[in-house]
Amino acid sequence: MTFNAIPRTWRHLRRYNQVIRILLKYGFDDVVDAASKDLILRFGEKFIPRLKSDKKASQPSTERLRNAIEELGPTFIKMGQILSMRPDLIPPDIAYEFQKLQDEVTPISFEEIEEVLRNELKSDPYKIFSEISKESIAVASIAQVHRGKLKDGKDIVLKIQRPGVRATIDVDIEILGDLARVLGKYFQDKITQDPVAILDEFDKSIHHELDFIQEGRNIARFKRNFDTDPTIFIPQYYPEYSSANLLVMDYVDGIKASNIDMIEKAGLDRQTIAKRGTHLSFRQIFEFGFFHADPHSGNIMVLPENVIAPLDYGMVGQIDEVTIDHLGDLIVGAIRKDINRIIRAFEHLGIVDYTVDIDAFKTDIADIIENYYGVPLKELEIRILMNEFFKLIQSYHLMLPPRLSLALKAILTAEGLGRLLYPEFDAVSELRPYLRKIIMRRYDPKRKFREGLILIDDLALLAEELPKKARIIINKVASGKFAIQFEHRNLERLVDELGKSSNRLSAAMIISALIIGSSFIIQASIAPKIFGYPLIGVLGFLLASVFGLKLIWDMFRNRKS
Template identity: 40%
Template sequence: MAITSAPRKLKRTRQVMSTLARHGLGAFAAGARRWYTTVLPYRKARPGVEAIPVEVRVRIALEELGTTFIKLGQVLSMRPDLIPHSLAQELEKLQDKAAPLPFDVVEKELARALGPDFREQLGEIEPEPLASASIAQVHRATLPSGEIVVLKIRRPGIKRQVETDLAILHDLARMAERTVTELELIEPTRIVEEFARTIRREMDFIREARNVERFRRHFRNDSTIYVPQLYWKFCRENLLVMEWIDGIKVSDVEHLRKAGLDPKIIAIRGAQAILKQVFEHGFFHADPHGANVFVIKGNVIVPLDYGMMGSLDDRLVRQIEDLLIGIVRMDVDRIMTVLENLGSIRPGTDTRSLYSELYDFLDRYYHVPLYQLNTPELVGELLDIVRRYRLRLPPDLVLMIRSLMLAEAGGRRLYPEFDMMTLAKPYVKRIIMRRLSLKRRIKEAPDTLEEVETLVRLAPKQVQSILSKASQGELSVRVDPAGIPEILHELDRSSNRLAFAMICAALVIGSSITISAGFGPFLFGFPLLGVVGFGLAALLGFWLLFSIMRGGKL
């Protein structure tokens, strides 16, 4: 991780906190106000801000804060398992645009990447950018060989700015976990760490170039998909050079028709492409929205922007296979086992209730014909269960679901009768057959035997260790039932009230004895100590009664 200078971090922190507060989003820090008001001025929300929906305020604040926060919003919009659906929808509107860099700044970056003779290497570079985003700017160039290419140039200083913002986000995440109990369950620190990995990968253009090459290998024999040629000799960490594609955005249905292209064929090919990526290659485009996919002559699909990709490792693939088998067989026990193996079920989760909800969900859709299924509605219901039970899903699994959803939505825009489920059925069937095949079981048998051998070899030692600790009185059992903090809080509050009541009673009894004994000095004919004692008892009694009534428990 890059080192961030303290003055720069402090200045940026002030800007971030002020922006959040101005949009009425600083409430989460109220419990930790002492932390930042010692070095930062506190800003009140601007008048009338509460009338604006909080989702809109979040989006506007992120846009104002720039690159890192826009990217964070975009990544969170892909995680409807973590945030409310309404917020995810609003964050999808985030626009990753930035003011164009002056061409002399672009030339300096090219010289830094390729050397002072970059013009001789790249030929004629068009000064007007094709696109200008927060991380990079894109220009077209004509190489000395006559080939037309696009240059993706990373903005100067962007890495340092992102690292500063990531350090602040880590601070805010830790602070939020300490001050807002509800946020502990979604683990803001873990989310920031995942996001940091994502944005650092997106800023590394060598990594993106490798993604292009891998994608190209996967589809080299598929005539329906074209992956642009990469010019490796020019590629650097801050520069990506690829073949120029003169195509039409897949989302521009009217222009596709005018060009003589067939939206129905494009919809089917696009869906088959993402299904192959997910179920055959285990490596998929994680952001296949309309602007990132072009179509060229022959209804050939050209994916662009390979900075954000998803990858399914062997373990996750096996779990997905088991999940699909559980769904097809309506085997909720198998689905619950998969969730446990993925670490999705948190301690304290009501597993009986979760089991019942999953069974009800499957039962409602099990006998419905595929063409009648509303995929967005079905996935929405499933994600609602995930959110309610705070299930942890692997990020790549969520990205996979999102990519399939985008393919479904894009297909229906192109062809209203488009049916993603029917296209997916053969892939799912092949996966299940492959998972249950004798060949697969024979192949996995050595690994299974090795695991059993390891278990048999280690079990006696582990049992002996447990028995040894027990005999020496060193064995401890940690009990962490849900709700224990609330129980302790109530006990603490009750004991405090009981102590106050006993003090009041002691003051009343002591004051009564003092007055009855007639000890001086006197006030209005009564012993002064007795009067003061009754007064204190009355004040404490009224305070105790008021606190009980305010708590709603008389």
Template identity: 40%
Template sequence: MFSFLKINRNIRSIRRYWNIVRVLSQYGFDNALEMLGLSDVAARGRHLFKRGALDLSRYTSAERMRMALEELGPTFVKLGQILSTRPDIIPAPFVVEFEKLQDHVASFSFDDLRDQIESELGASVEELFEVIDHVPLAAASIAQVHRARLKGGEEVVVKVRRPGVVKLVESDISAMMALAQLAERHISGSELYEPVAVMREFARTIRREMDFSREGHTIEKFRDNFKSTHWMHFPHVYWSHSSRGVLTMEYIDGIKVSDLASLQKAGLDRKVIAQRGADAFLEMVLKHGFFHGDPHPGNVFILPENRICLLDYGIVGRIDESLTSFLSDIIIAIVNRDMDQVISLLLFAGDISDSLDIRSLKRDLSHFVDGYYEVPLSDIEVGRMLLEFIEIITLYNIRIQPDLMLLAKSLVIVEGMGRSLNPDFDMVEHVRPFMEKALRRKMSPKNIYKDLSMVLSSYSSLARNLPRDLKEIINRLNRNKFKIDLEHRGLDKFNADFDRSMNRLSSSLILAALIIGSSIIMQTEKGPQFLGFPVLAFMGYVVAGLLGLWLVYAIIRSGRM
């Protein structure tokens, strides 16, 4: 039974894999397929996959890739959205295009909704809800949301996972992982970007997003972090009506933060809202190390008394103590214009390449700092400054943690909302007290003692393990069991091309032998005759002709004459 299910899953993955190849070829990415070692597939695609009326010359490669992701469906749209927060991995034009990706999907029927709810919660819709709207409030690639009322009269929203989306996503992940492995195997320099590791991280992210029970626990964690902050509100989760595929939450009747006219009409204070929003986000980052990763205006509602409520907790970021310390040290070094310290921190915290040009990096960072020299603090956009800093270091292939990228993007959104609510909004003034607290905490005797203890513990562990490790290496050398594994990159494509050339050469030799042998038999005029010619010679010529036609067709189809 399990073997049969596994075979079915593998067949689905293979079908999806070929569909991905078809779409990439359709949008003109044959060169990318060839780089992945799929030159035969790319050549076949040029002849078999029709591109229709699409004029590829009108679009940039980034635009074509965005359109390809949209055609491939929800999993690839999610991948593009996540990659749009990773300028350290993809070029700037692709970041801009991927930011445009949206979920354009039709809502599924109420009958499917009913089946999903009853399957997940083990009871009928009539038993669970007094009423539930048939028309969804919103529909996305993974789920759709309906308004409802519980038996006790509570107004709620029900988030229901789309039928079949788990199988589709798993199939897509298998195909994506296969392509990522091909990229690491065939594309020189891809190890710097670790495509397989990126795909594993994406798989973890989207699987967490499809598990609505995780989102429910995330909401409760945020509520617990802000339990003493009366002006922050988080939706109540009804666990009796929730599962991994269904999430029932309190209905929030508020005003979108971007609806300035309604805020004004309701008598709400936009300046207070901007201040509280900035303080809440900075507290998430610098105090709790756990922040909302998608705070766009559609996910921020304002309630009476200028209270703030956040929605959609599918994407969250985590900033641990070491990353918080790194941010503090970077900011101090930039303020002091100490580029040597900035570079030292980057070398310590980031993944760097062996070819890093430190002198050029120092020059570009100095120009970056000079650009903000004597600029009034109120005119500095902290989020964009952080993005500009990240853009510089990614030019030198210095990779930093994905959560820092997500933080920079989120900070830009929060700062933009603050300035739209209050034109005099100054993020620097909000950041300063949090940074001062972080620095005092870092320089406190307790923290210094903790750091010293960790350093001493590390050296103590090294001192204990070093003799044993050296002894193990010497023993392996003495037993001739010391091995060094060497990995050759890019040889698979060479081997495939070499095998193909040898096959063609062998076919050519057989073709020549058939022609020569048939000609010799033709001269002997012995054996059975057909129309006055020896039958064996006639058959040899026919086979040689067919083999020659096949060989010419194969060469033309490959696109390499």
């Protein structure tokens, strides 16, 4: 048997056991108990550890969840950090707790760094760089960063991917996939979203972040977008020295936007920085449709003359012109307290469909709007209003398109940065010019002409394809090959119980047959004998007894679980 033929959960048995132990340690025995049937079937009863935790009583569940994720390691931490940016998927209290997740890892040795550099550069790194600092300036689960100098004296940073991190993440994602399926199977009534779909989204996101060539392209694109803006600095990316595991870019020497004391000491203007920081995000989203998905204060550097320099370009989002229009409608509707406009935006964005009770949905939106009736716009916080909408979306088991959710979260984060730097900051006023541009752009004659040409092209294509498609359907109906596929949902537990019942009935019939057959053999007094009874009959009764006891034990255990 080859290694790949072994089921994946068996290949990662030790890591799987570690995950189960940590979940039990932090009091999530309900999750492990729900999964125990599946796990026992795969690995046997001895696989499930018997641990008890006193943390359930001493810590809130959100805090226990965060601590468990931190102990589970880099992949789980990264997933928690990404989920903290999706308040439409998880409750606000969990999203808030996940924002505290700390990516604390031990730096890898400089010898290992040099080895990675040699492998990626296919050359001695000191033939390319005149200097590489032995001390890292940033360490994370995916990579660590070192300062360096090019031969021309240019200050740069080298972002080096940790050896083996891809393999570790792939193993953990396989295990997370099993856990997601268990959650979807046994906790349907407690979770509002499909955990498998959430994991698929995370899988794509984390693998994009692992590709440093893509991150370099993101930097280059941001630089082109802001090349003429003197208030924004985007570092230079060096593709000739970079690879999928190595990113080389300019060193940015500034003050983190979160360091208010240093900004004050440097004599910088906090109000100007707040405005420029939010305009950076607003332009990215509403003008370019290509944006930094995590513009928190730790990812923003402030340079002399209040120049803004974003860092960490691994996580970005992208939305098209039509989505920008509808997003603008949603925000305008929320600000103006226009319920019909909000509903229209939700429909156009694909958030609500025919399955949603629109009348009830409208009533709930009206309740939210009523809470802010009479509040002056300058006192209105977009974050609080949007969080109300996120709760509403969760309560209806709806899901925002991932890119739209990232755009909304980026807007909220930008507002938070503005208020951190300048508590009186009015994000609504700063957002208004961009919303006006969206409305004006929608009625631009050039755009309408372009959309008209696309519509004509679509109609011509429909006229060309419709007869062909209709002919195919008619031929299938006439030949008896026309079929409609149905998909059943949420019947897995019923099917599982029916399967178990069938197995028990089969076992009972076998036991009955053994007892009846053994009785006939004993009555016939067939040799050989033991203690005066036919040996085959005695063995039949013993076998029936073993099967019967096993059946009783299985029924008792299932009833208990």
